[in-house]
Amino acid sequence: MIVSLYQNRPSFGEIKKNVKTVINAVSDREFDILVLPELFAAGYQFKDTAEAHSLADPAGEGETFEKMQKLAVEKNALIIYGFPEKADGRLYNSSLAVLPDGNYHLYQKVHLFDTEKAIFSPGQTGFFVFEFRQTGIGMMICFDWRFPEAARKLTLDGAQIICHPSNLVLPHCPDAMKTRALENNVFTVTCDRVGSENRTGRQLKFIGKSRIIAPDGEVLGELGTDDPGFLSADIDPQLAANKQITLNNEILSDRRPEFY
Ligand code: ACM
Numbered sequence: 425m426i427v428s429l430y431q432n433r434p435s436f437g438e439i440k441k442n443v444k445t446v447i448n449a450v451s452d453r454e455f456d457i458l459v460l461p462e463l464f465a466a467g468y469q470f471k472d473t474a475e476a477h478s479l480a481d482p483a484g485e486g487e488t489f490e491k492m493q494k495l496a497v498e499k500n501a502l503i504i505y506g507f508p509e510k511a512d513g514r515l516y517n518s519s520l521a522v523l524p525d526g527n528y529h530l531y532q533k534v535h536l537f538d539t540e541k542a543i544f545s546p547g548q549t550g551f552f553v554f555e556f557r558q559t560g561i562g563m564m565i566c567f568d569w570r571f572p573e574a575a576r577k578l579t580l581d582g583a584q585i586i587c588h589p590s591n592l593v594l595p596h597c598p599d600a601m602k603t604r605a606l607e608n609n610v611f612t613v614t615c616d617r618v619g620s621e622n623r624t625g626r627q628l629k630f631i632g633k634s635r636i637i638a639p640d641g642e643v644l645g646e647l648g649t650d651d652p653g654f655l656s657a658d659i660d661p662q663l664a665a666n667k668q669i670t671l672n673n674e675i676l677s678d679r680r681p682e683f684y
Pocket of ligand 1: 462568
């Protein structure tokens with residue numbers, strides 16, 4: 425199974441242009457799964473909720489969704505991307521997993537980071553796993569990495585690949601994801617963005633360093649800090665199905681939650 429990501433450099437608010445750039449960049453690539461960054465087409469630093477509303481879509485509607493759905497059908501692939509979602513008068517920092525048949529799964533970010541709390545409501549979908557090509561797929565978004573319970577819950581529910589759209593501004597996540605992969609014996613695909621934004625008097629520099637990591641913590645591929653780029657790895661998801669790490673240790677059944 426070929427898992428891939430595209431680390432982009434979006435221009436704030438220029439949704440059409442940002443979507444087109446990504447589609448052009450992946451058009452001659454082959455993959456089973458493509459992960460894109462958190463809020464990949466809208467940009468990150470909204471001035472206020474009115475601005476975020478103007479750039480948000482209901483799940484499964486709008487131009488970004490239509491283009492991603494077309495891409496999923498044409499590529500016969502699973503496309504996972506982050507977007508600002510509007511639902512019931514609220515805003516969520518969400519990701520959609522669009523399947524090759526055009527249907528989708530919606531995840532709303534559970535752990536909001538810093539000033540996101542002024543714009544978005546905390547997600548209500550919770551962490552869940554769905555099957556794609558006999559493989560358990562889970563989603564989390566960016567700052568969810570800081571809460572090991574997120575990746576653990578996905579693992580307990582059968583995730584073999586954790587897809588992780590991100591907009592990282594702190595330096596710790598790329599290395600921490602080696603631990604998330606190792607402690608759960610899962611593949612992780614963290615897709616970050618590059619570039620910077622200063623729309624509220626506060627400079628944010630996004631650190632790039634998108635990574636695909638194997639269940640043993642090995643970094644299968646990594647991008648740099650400044651440039652957009654495509655990354656892929658040919659993986660065997662079965663490596664994440666077997667949690668036996670020695671003859672006498674199976675990491676999920678060895679847990680002793682009564683002592684935690
Ligand atoms: C983040 O959650 N975008 C840092």
